[in-house]
Amino acid sequence: xxxxxxxxxxxxxxxxxxxxxxxxxxxxKKAEDYFLASRSLGPFVFLFxxxxxxxxxxxxxxxxGHAFTNGIVTFGLMASSSAxxxxxxxxxxxxxxxxxxxxxxxxxxxxMFRDRWExxxxxxxxxxxxxxxxIPYIIIGIMGGGTTLNAISxxxxxxxxxxxxxxxVVMGYVFFGGMRGTAWVNTFQTILFLLFGAIAIIxxxxxxxxxxxxxxxxxxxxxxxxxxxxxxxSPLYFFSxxxxxxxxxxxxxxxxxxxxxxxMKHFKKTVIFYPLCILAIWLPCVFLGVMANRVxxxxxxxxxxxxxxxxxxxxxxxxxxxxxxxxxxxxxxxVILLLLQRYxxxxxxxxxxxxxxxxxxxxxxxxxxxxxxxxxxFFAFYxxxxxxxxxxxxxxxxxxxxLITMVAYAVALRAPETIFELAIQYAFxxxxxxxxxxxxxxxxxxxxxxxxxxVSLWTASAVIAVAIYQHAVPAPAPGPPIVSWxxxxxxxxxxxxxxxxxxxxxxxVPMVIVSSLLxxxxxxxTSKPKQSTIQKYFPQG
Amino acid sequence: MSRTLLVVVVVLLYGLHQxxxxxxxxxxxxxxxxxxxxxxxxxxxVAAALLMWLLVKYAWPSHLEEDIxxxxxxxxxxx
Numbered sequence: 001x002x003x004x005x006x007x008x009x010x011x012x013x014x015x016x017x018x019x020x021x022x023x024x025x026x027x028x029k030k031a032e033d034y035f036l037a038s039r040s041l042g043p044f045v046f047l048f049x050x051x052x053x054x055x056x057x058x059x060x061x062x063x064x065g066h067a068f069t070n071g072i073v074t075f076g077l078m079a080s081s082s083a084x085x086x087x088x089x090x091x092x093x094x095x096x097x098x099x100x101x102x103x104x105x106x107x108x109x110x111x112m113f114r115d116r117w118e119x120x121x122x123x124x125x126x127x128x129x130x131x132x133x134x135i136p137y138i139i140i141g142i143m144g145g146g147t148t149l150n151a152i153s154x155x156x157x158x159x160x161x162x163x164x165x166x167x168x169v170v171m172g173y174v175f176f177g178g179m180r181g182t183a184w185v186n187t188f189q190t191i192l193f194l195l196f197g198a199i200a201i202i203x204x205x206x207x208x209x210x211x212x213x214x215x216x217x218x219x220x221x222x223x224x225x226x227x228x229x230x231x232x233x234s235p236l237y238f239f240s241x242x243x244x245x246x247x248x249x250x251x252x253x254x255x256x257x258x259x260x261x262x263x264m265k266h267f268k269k270t271v272i273f274y275p276l277c278i279l280a281i282w283l284p285c286v287f288l289g290v291m292a293n294r295v296x297x298x299x300x301x302x303x304x305x306x307x308x309x310x311x312x313x314x315x316x317x318x319x320x321x322x323x324x325x326x327x328x329x330x331x332x333x334x335v336i337l338l339l340l341q342r343y344x345x346x347x348x349x350x351x352x353x354x355x356x357x358x359x360x361x362x363x364x365x366x367x368x369x370x371x372x373x374x375x376x377x378f379f380a381f382y383x384x385x386x387x388x389x390x391x392x393x394x395x396x397x398x399x400x401x402x403l404i405t406m407v408a409y410a411v412a413l414r415a416p417e418t419i420f421e422l423a424i425q426y427a428f429x430x431x432x433x434x435x436x437x438x439x440x441x442x443x444x445x446x447x448x449x450x451x452x453x454x455v456s457l458w459t460a461s462a463v464i465a466v467a468i469y470q471h472a473v474p475a476p477a478p479g480p481p482i483v484s485w486x487x488x489x490x491x492x493x494x495x496x497x498x499x500x501x502x503x504x505x506x507x508x509v510p511m512v513i514v515s516s517l518l519x520x521x522x523x524x525x526t527s528k529p530k531q532s533t534i535q536k537y538f539p540q541g
Numbered sequence: 542m543s544r545t546l547l548v549v550v551v552v553l554l555y556g557l558h559q560x561x562x563x564x565x566x567x568x569x570x571x572x573x574x575x576x577x578x579x580x581x582x583x584x585x586x587v588a589a590a591l592l593m594w595l596l597v598k599y600a601w602p603s604h605l606e607e608d609i610x611x612x613x614x615x616x617x618x619x620x
Binding site: 072073075076079080081083084087088091095096098099102103210211212214215216219225228229230231235238239242263264265268271272273274275276278279283286287539540 | 551554555558559560561563564565566567570573574575576578579582583585586587589590592593594596597601602604605606608609
């Protein structure tokens with residue numbers, strides 16, 4: 001229970017930071033102060049809070065769990081591609097959105113879209129789509145919280161109770177502290193989980209008797225040697241993953257965070273250090289996840305490996321439900337926690353557990369972003385602010401935070417998917433497909449609201465289609481995919497063990513390409529906004 | 542450094558992510574325990590940081606800051 005006590009001290013600390021931020025705020029009645037910290041974040045807090053807000057439960061739990069099952073490919077799939085694409089999008093898009101926000105007072109992406117394309121209800125469509133896609137991301141945080149507290153307490157704290165505690169703490173400091181509280185907590189959390197990676201690898205490495213012998217032993221084992229290469233992953237699948245980080249800048253919480261910087265020069269350090277922060281947190285987690293396969297004296301890890309083995313050898317003959325159950329058993333989301341329990345001294349396991357909680361609780365900014373979007377894009381847009389005033393708007397935002405957290409918690413208790421799959425399949429692919437909206441709004445004079453509507457409807461349809469398809473065709477056992485549609489020997493649509501493949505690519509690739517084409521074609525066919533509006537966004541043109 | 546060259550460097554780095562040459566091998570194990578594929582992707586992240594430094598140094602959109610400064614001066618004057 002000592003690690004759990006340390007984690008509770010940590011939770012109390014972040015709650016206090018949120019409440020302290022509440023006291024520093026200007027009475028909490030100004031919307032810009034509550035939702036954007038008065039656009040006043042300095043370079044240090046801006047870098048760490050922006051990075052922290054993009055790191056979710058799977059940065060530590062999911063990455064090590066995915067690496068436990070799939071090997072070193074996890075780092076190339078999710079970390080190094082993000083190390084390039086995310087800073088690039090912040091550099092090109094984040095800075096422009098910051099400048100427009102500063103100049104015209106935008107607080108959400110939808111406000112900018114409405115102004116840029118002279119639209120009202122199309123903005124509402126985008127708001128609804130963003131909100132629906134963001135909720136799974138919030139659920140991940142609560143699920144991660146439940147998993148972590150359950151594992152750290154040795155099973156004493158049940159999943160439902162751990163999730164509830166995390167939900168309450170996050171709700172508490174977001175409710176009181178708004179953006180300022182969230183940014184400060186994120187900064188504190190980022191420092192913690194950056195330290196986590198370094199300490200965890202030293203402690204676990206020493207506990208395992210060094211990694212050299214473990215790596216050699218894995219290479220000698222036919223079952224584990226492929227985990228040190230990428231031979232089980234197709235190059236097309238690997239390439240597909242470079243499209244996923246496009247989602248980062250399209251996530252409303254990231255874009256809203258871009259509006260909080262006091263000066264544009266604060267972006268400079270952020271984009272340079274972002275890839276290094278990714279390296280510092282992901283490399284140790286992925287490596288430890290792979291090496292966990294060599295741990296023979298932790299019964300839970302053995303049970304996962306056994307489930308994986310049965311799935312690979314007998315999975316084809318099993319009913320889909322039995323396969324899903326086995327998949328759950330084989331999932332490695334708690335593998336790094338098990339390593340800490342086995343190799344770290346109790347007090348250190350607590351501190352490292354707090355580091356994990358820090359990553360898990362990144363759902364704070366998503367909750368705040370949803371609240372900002374609801375109050376600005378819906379409440380204020382449809383006259384609420386004008387009728388009831390700004391103070392009521394902020395209180396509405398706070399009430400929304402309570403409601404959305406409760407809904408996310410209820411879903412988290414029932415969601416059957418692993419943390420990683422849930423995030424990738426719905427939220428990430430959907431937001432990546434929405435990224436052409438930003439590119440078109442900021443870089444193309446000819447883009448129109450009808451193009452934006454087409455992109456939004458296509459994204460919604462594609463996400464729903466993938467969900468229906470994956471529900472209708474159960475995931476096969478590890479091995480060749482189930483081909484649902486092929487033309488002249490070319491596999492068009494396949495159900496893979498991990499999801500869906502379209503021409504061998506993940507669905508995110510055709511989703512982004514079709515989104516881009518729709519924006520171009522529909523915009524060319526429809527009328528443009530007024531010249532004066534275009535001039536606002538392209539003054540030199 | 543010219544913009545064209547920077548674009549080429551960005552595209553090149555994007556392409557280098559697909560390191561098919563280390564796809565099926567773990568050798569050499571760097572430091573005796575890091576598979577080469579993982580080491581390469583780690584170095585790739587460092588290269589991404591260097592690229593961002595180049596972009597900040599040679600392609601920083603300073604006109605955006607100037608726009609803000611100008612509009613702030615105009616607002617102050619009208620106030």
